[in-house]
Amino acid sequence: MTKQIAIFASGSGSNAEKIAEYLTNIPDVETTLILSNNPKAGVIDRARRLHIPVLLFDRTTFYESNQVTRLLQAQKIDLIVLAGFMWLMPSELVQAFPDRIVNIHPALLPKFGGKGMYGHFVHEAVVAAGETESGITIHYVNEHYDEGQIIFQASCPVAPTDSPEDVARHVQKLEHEHYPRIVAELVAAM
Ligand code: GAR
Numbered sequence: 001m002t003k004q005i006a007i008f009a010s011g012s013g014s015n016a017e018k019i020a021e022y023l024t025n026i027p028d029v030e031t032t033l034i035l036s037n038n039p040k041a042g043v044i045d046r047a048r049r050l051h052i053p054v055l056l057f058d059r060t061t062f063y064e065s066n067q068v069t070r071l072l073q074a075q076k077i078d079l080i081v082l083a084g085f086m087w088l089m090p091s092e093l094v095q096a097f098p099d100r101i102v103n104i105h106p107a108l109l110p111k112f113g114g115k116g117m118y119g120h121f122v123h124e125a126v127v128a129a130g131e132t133e134s135g136i137t138i139h140y141v142n143e144h145y146d147e148g149q150i151i152f153q154a155s156c157p158v159a160p161t162d163s164p165e166d167v168a169r170h171v172q173k174l175e176h177e178h179y180p181r182i183v184a185e186l187v188a189a190m
Pocket residue numbers: 009011012013014015016083084085086104105106117118119122172175
C-alpha cells in the first residue's frame with residue numbers, strides 16, 4: 001500500500017519542496033498534503049507547482065477543534081513531517097500519531113531549542129554564543145518544543161567571522177542534503 005506523507009510548513013517551504021521532490025522518486029510513497037497556518041507562506045506556491053493539495057488552517061481550528069487531526073486520519077497519513085512549521089503541535093494530534101511526527105531543528109539540540117528558538121533567532125543565538133559548530137537535528141515530536149527523541153544530527157563548522165546569515169546558509173545546505181533521505185528511510189521502515 002502507498003505510504004502517505006503530510007508536510008506542515010509555515011514559511012518559504014524549501015525543505016518541504018526538497019522532500020516532496022525526493023519522494024516522487026521513491027516507489028509507494030506519496031506527499032498527499034501540505035498544511036500551513038500562514039496564507040502568505042512561500043510553501044503554497046511551491047505546493048501548487050508540485051500539484052500537491054494545500055490545507056490552510058487558523059489558530060482556532062488548530063487548537064480548539066480536532067478537524068486537522070480528523071482530516072489526517074481520514075486521509076490515512078502514515079508520517080507527518082514538520083518542515084519549518086512554527087506552531088506547537090496540539091497534544092491531541094501528537095497522541096493520535098505516536099512516533100509518526102518528525103521535525104527538523106536548525107541547530108544541534110538540546111542546545112538552542114525551545115520556545116522562541118526558530119529560524120534566524122537560532123542562528124543569531126549560535127553566533128552570539130561564540131559556538132564553533134552548529135548543524136541540524138531531526139527528531140520525533142512530542143508536546144514540548146524540540147524535546148522529542150533525536151533521530152539524526154549533522155554538524156557544520158562556525159567560523160569566528162561567520163554572520164548568522166552564513167550559518168543559516170550552511171545549515172540549510174545540511175537540511176536539504178539530509179532531511180529528504182531521513183524521511184524516506186523512516187517511511188521505508190514502517
Ligand atoms: C528551517 O531552517 C527549519 O529548520 C526551521 O525553519 C526553516 C524553514 O525553512 N525550523 C525551525 O526553526 C523550527 N523550530 P524552509 O521554509 O525554507 O524549509
